[in-house]
């Protein structure tokens with residue numbers, strides 16, 4: 001009941017800032033519920049202290065709502081992972097977080113951003129399409145599906 005009230009009164013606008021190692025537990029927990037292969041808290045912490053990794057996290061009030069991580073190499077970056085708390089999806093938080101993340105990467109002299117997305121992941125594909133990513137490659141049969149089949153990984157690119 002208290003949790004429901006807190007959620008009801010949580011601010012509508014997410015606060016998005018750079019993530020720190022103190023966010024490792026929240027990121028690992030959300031990653032675990034969002035992807036087939038989870039990341040341990042240690043793995044996330046290792047990424048967060050890596051100087052080539054850029055990370056943002058979103059909060060609604062005091063509640064952790066999502067994260068995005070990318071790794072830089074020369075003037076390119078790869079989005080490693082992005083996820084929003086399942087209860088907070090569909091209200092534009094990922095779109096705002098991705099936009100801020102891309103602007104920060106541009107500020108770090110990154111010219112091109114790549115990522116891989118499951119062709120069956122409708123919401124992620126819409127998120128990236130809206131942010132200006134276009135398909136530049138495809139790996140057939142890359143992701144296993146619950147029904148035993150597979151779906152392709154789409155390689156997307158956005159020039160900054």
Ligand SMILES: CC(C)(COP(=O)(O)OP(=O)(O)OC[C@H]1O[C@@H](n2cnc3c(N)ncnc32)[C@H](O)[C@@H]1OP(=O)(O)O)[C@@H](O)C(=O)NCCC(=O)NCCS
Nearest residue numbers: 034082083084089090091092093094095117123124126127
């Ligand atoms: C993909 C994800 C990050 C999107 O987060 P979100 O905050 O819900 O995204 P937004 O609200 O900014 O919406 C982004 C787009 O997805 C669409 N969308 C949101 N939920 C959707 C759903 N269930 N089905 C289809 N499209 C959906 C939105 O309409 C929007 O598209 P539009 O701008 O054309 O209307 C979120 O669904 C998630 O965490 N998924 C699990 C992890 C994952 O798959 N990450 C991506 C790996 S590549």
